[in-house]
Amino acid sequence: MTPxxxxxxxxxxxxxxxxxxxxxxxxxxxxxxxxxxxxxxxxVVRLVVVEDVVAQTRxxxxxxxxxxxxxxxHAGRGPQPDRLPHPYVLLTATVxxxxxxxxxxxxxxxxxxxxxxxxxxxxxxxxxxxxxVRFFTQRSLPADYTFAGAPEGTVRELRDAVAMRRRLxxxxxxxxxxxxxxxxxxxxxxxxxxxxxxxxxxxYLGDIQGMVLRGFGHHHAAAHLFxxxxxxxxxxxxxxxxxxxxxxxxxxxxxxxxxxHLGLSHAGLGALGVSAAQLSAFPEEFRAGMYARxxxxxxxxxxxxxxxxxxxxxxxxxxxxxxxTTAEILDAWLRELRAEAAGPGDGVRVVAEIRGERLLADPGxxxxxxxxxxxxxxxxxxxIDGYDDGPREELLPPxxxxxxxxxxxxxxxxxxxxxxxxxxxxFLVYRKLEQxxxxxxxxxxxxxxxFEGGAADVGAALVGRTADGSSLAxxxxxxxxxxxxxxxxxxxxxxxSRRHMMLRRGxxxxxxxxxxxxxxxxxxxxxxxxxxxxxxxxFEFVQTQWMADGNVFGRGGEQDVFTTAGGPRARxxxxxxPPAYVPVPRPLVTCRGGEYFLLPGLAAxxxxxxGAGR
Amino acid sequence: xxxxxxxxxxxxxxxxxxxxxxxxxPLRAILYLRKRLGPSRDLQDMSFIHFAHWxxxxxxxxxxxxxxxxYLLFRSDFNGDWDEYxxxxxxxxxxxxxxxxxxxxxxxGALPTEPFRRYIRHNDLPVDHYWSxxxxxxxxxxxxxxxxxxxYREHLGDTDPADAPAHPAWPRFLADVxxxxxxxxxxxxxxx
Numbered sequence: 053m054t055p056x057x058x059x060x061x062x063x064x065x066x067x068x069x070x071x072x073x074x075x076x077x078x079x080x081x082x083x084x085x086x087x088x089x090x091x092x093x094x095x096v097v098r099l100v101v102v103e104d105v106v107a108q109t110r111x112x113x114x115x116x117x118x119x120x121x122x123x124x125x126h127a128g129r130g131p132q133p134d135r136l137p138h139p140y141v142l143l144t145a146t147v148x149x150x151x152x153x154x155x156x157x158x159x160x161x162x163x164x165x166x167x168x169x170x171x172x173x174x175x176x177x178x179x180x181x182x183x184x185v186r187f188f189t190q191r192s193l194p195a196d197y198t199f200a201g202a203p204e205g206t207v208r209e210l211r212d213a214v215a216m217r218r219r220l221x222x223x224x225x226x227x228x229x230x231x232x233x234x235x236x237x238x239x240x241x242x243x244x245x246x247x248x249x250x251x252x253x254x255x256y257l258g259d260i261q262g263m264v265l266r267g268f269g270h271h272h273a274a275a276h277l278f279x280x281x282x283x284x285x286x287x288x289x290x291x292x293x294x295x296x297x298x299x300x301x302x303x304x305x306x307x308x309x310x311x312x313h314l315g316l317s318h319a320g321l322g323a324l325g326v327s328a329a330q331l332s333a334f335p336e337e338f339r340a341g342m343y344a345r346x347x348x349x350x351x352x353x354x355x356x357x358x359x360x361x362x363x364x365x366x367x368x369x370x371x372x373x374x375x376x377t378t379a380e381i382l383d384a385w386l387r388e389l390r391a392e393a394a395g396p397g398d399g400v401r402v403v404a405e406i407r408g409e410r411l412l413a414d415p416g417x418x419x420x421x422x423x424x425x426x427x428x429x430x431x432x433x434x435x436i437d438g439y440d441d442g443p444r445e446e447l448l449p450p451x452x453x454x455x456x457x458x459x460x461x462x463x464x465x466x467x468x469x470x471x472x473x474x475x476x477x478x479f480l481v482y483r484k485l486e487q488x489x490x491x492x493x494x495x496x497x498x499x500x501x502x503f504e505g506g507a508a509d510v511g512a513a514l515v516g517r518t519a520d521g522s523s524l525a526x527x528x529x530x531x532x533x534x535x536x537x538x539x540x541x542x543x544x545x546x547x548x549s550r551r552h553m554m555l556r557r558g559x560x561x562x563x564x565x566x567x568x569x570x571x572x573x574x575x576x577x578x579x580x581x582x583x584x585x586x587x588x589x590x591f592e593f594v595q596t597q598w599m600a601d602g603n604v605f606g607r608g609g610e611q612d613v614f615t616t617a618g619g620p621r622a623r624x625x626x627x628x629x630p631p632a633y634v635p636v637p638r639p640l641v642t643c644r645g646g647e648y649f650l651l652p653g654l655a656a657x658x659x660x661x662x663g664a665g666r
Numbered sequence: 667x668x669x670x671x672x673x674x675x676x677x678x679x680x681x682x683x684x685x686x687x688x689x690x691x692p693l694r695a696i697l698y699l700r701k702r703l704g705p706s707r708d709l710q711d712m713s714f715i716h717f718a719h720w721x722x723x724x725x726x727x728x729x730x731x732x733x734x735x736x737y738l739l740f741r742s743d744f745n746g747d748w749d750e751y752x753x754x755x756x757x758x759x760x761x762x763x764x765x766x767x768x769x770x771x772x773x774x775g776a777l778p779t780e781p782f783r784r785y786i787r788h789n790d791l792p793v794d795h796y797w798s799x800x801x802x803x804x805x806x807x808x809x810x811x812x813x814x815x816x817x818y819r820e821h822l823g824d825t826d827p828a829d830a831p832a833h834p835a836w837p838r839f840l841a842d843v844x845x846x847x848x849x850x851x852x853x854x855x856x857x858x
Contacts, residue, residue, distance in 0.1 A: 064741075066723075067727070068727070080794065088797040097796075097797045098671055102791060108683070110771075111772060113774065118773065119766060125689065125768060130767060131735070132734060134691040138728070140726065142739075144680070144741045146743070147714070173728070191728070193739070195721050196697035196721050198718070198719045199705055201710060201714070203804045203808060205812065210799075212815075213815040214808065215846075216815055217810060217814040219828055220818065221846075221849040225847075226851065227831050236814050365761050391681075445737070543712045544754055547751075593749075596747065599834065600852065603675070603804045604714075604746070604806075606848075607848050610848045622851070622852075624850065628844070630837050630841045631844035659723075
């Protein structure tokens with residue numbers, strides 16, 4: 053089907069801006085109050101003041117194919133300076149019917165149209181229709197190729213259909229006469245894999261922090277100490293004493309009974325005296341910190357529920373993560389570490405401490421780790437090429453998790469960053485997610501009668517797995533598990549979705565709430581820890597596109613209820629005969645704070661302690 | 667999270683890139699061929715592009731002198747994350763990207779993604795005014811709405827939606843388009 057046979061047309065107009073009117077026009081456009089809402093048949097319209105062309109530079113990084121192309125096409129020569137003949141205003145729109153009709157519709161705006169176009173040379177005013185339309189047709193450019201991804205329809209048809217769908221969905225949800233047949237499982241839960249003996253030489257295990265490549269499953273107790281640095285010299289002295297004891301990936305195979313890891317925030321690196329030039333070379337999101345990014349990560353909520361120590365940008369400089377096989381070993385070591393932090397000089401202050409503890413359960417007779425809602429956790433984790441065993445297509449390049457190594461795009465992870473600081477390091481996303489267990493139980497039991505399998509099936513439909521970790525025969529489209537790892541179910545398939553995987557290293561905190569017990573009002577939840585090479589492409593993408601939105605799953609604004617969402621009009625659709633809706637009147641999970649940390653390589657930690665990077 | 671033009675779910679991308687005049691003809695021919703062949707399946711499957719337009723400009727309207735180069739003007743309206751949009755193009759159709767932008771100066775190749783993303787960001791013209799007739803509706807939302815509308819007509823004809831739940835065909839209608847009947851509304855939602 054050619055674009056012409058469809059209803060929509062492309063309109064492009066380049067009108068010369070009269071001398072010295074660029075700023076006035078820009079101001080008018082930025083302040084314009086949606087004039088195109090009154091132009092019939094306009095799908096999308098944009099206006100761009102193009103003062104001049106963008107100056108081109110030759111790429112600094114390019115592959116041999118692009119070089120070869122440049123040799124053929126440009127004879128290997130760079131561009132000469134070029135200028136537009138005049139400043140232009142570019143109008144581009146997608147409209148119903150012929151462009152003349154759109155121009156005529158714009159003329160009907162009268163003074164609103166004049167306010168924009170009077171800044172252009174030769175504008176005849178909107179009084180005479182023929183002159184007005186001719187002004188635009190004479191300045192129009194054809195589109196050589198147009199692609200329309202949205203289904204065919206006029207503006208009116210599309211808007212009416214959208215409103216109708218919304219109304220019918222509300223009616224269906226209000227009636228909530230759904231019936232969901234018992235959920236069937238598709239075989240047993242996945243078994244977490246074991247370490248592999250032969251490791252690729254690309255991975256310098258002795259330099260990578262241990263938790264990057266492997267979770268410490270046998271460590272049942274953990275404590276996270278949040279630190280602020282004071283005097284930089286004293287802080288570096290403290291770091292110098294600590295660095296040699298940070299657990300490396302080489303030690304993981306020996307299954308140590310205790311482990312120590314250290315993450316530094318961007319503010320923390322600054323407080324240690326790292327130079328402004330080095331600090332500015334880090335990726336944007338790491339520089340900004342999670343506090344500044346939260347409004348986009350948790351739309352509608354942002355930092356409002358956050359509490360100490362995460363109560364400001366850069367309020368936490370470092371996180372010291374200590375874990376051990378037993379609480380006794382952990383406590384003994386913590387006493388030692390706290391005493392060191394309180395040592396000579398005002399180098400380090402512990403501003404908060406959170407204890408984590410593994411929760412164990414035996415659902416279905418198999419002993420597994422669970423989280424507070426009672427679901428098996430830590431079952432599926434991405435496999436790393438050069439470290440894990442697995443089918444070729446399931447292995448992810450090490451640069452997805454370790455900086456300086458090749459990543460999934462064939463690029464070097466962290467390229468452009470301060471090499472000395474990031475080599476063999478990783479980024480750690482830390483989020484304290486409070487879980488409201490009573491709310492979860494109320495949510496699932498409230499609609500249990502709509503599910504043949506009762507409340508357990510409501511939970512399973514939301515999670516995408518049964519409590520014991522078994523996969524569902526038909527994984528619900530926007531369930532938590534599917535959102536976290538859509539496999540090949542999204543457009544672009546695995547090729548795109550594998551670019552957004554993370555290694556999860558979380559641990560629950562707070563006492564469990566026994567089944568059937570009333571709400572005790574105590575705080576509990578998950579310390580969400582995820583290791584990755586690119587915070588924006590991995591964590592932030594997953595959080596904003598897969599968790600805090602449902603569009604890519606065909607679920608509009610439906611959000612994941614296990615990250616941070618819920619409210620009076622929040623309800624999850626579960627397909628059935630007919631479909632059921634699960635209202636989530638208050639959030640089941642609330643983020644109480646978090647930060648982006650760098651887990652530097654061991655050599656980088658030692659170098660930082662020596663004052664490198666200043 | 668970076669966008670110069672945004673209206674609800676819709677983001678605008680506008681790129682004007684110079685190329686030797688010599689190649690304007692061949693590029694037009696490629697775009698013409700693309701037009702004759704019709705929209706490509708894999709691009710359509712991406713389901714987050716409302717519209718994309720390409721024009722080769724060899725003369726600017728009302729020009730008093732000629733520019734040194736010809737220009738490729740690309741504009742697109744899409745849903746979702748800016749970075750992911752650019753990356754998806756690079757990964758899914760790298761060859762076609764090279765066929766279209768390869769003539770332009772500064773094109774670093776479609777892969778790896780980061781240099782190409784930087785190239786597009788450098789060339790993306792800031793939008794001064796952006797308007798969408800259905801800002802809260804993504805491409806897939808529109809497709810869903812049309813499916814619901816058509817199925818509704820099929821089962822319930824022109825029944826007023828207010829009376830629909832009492833209609834005998836209502837359960838059949840619900841079962842047929844259930845995946846499209848999501849009803850999550852945010853606290854900050856406004857009407858359509």
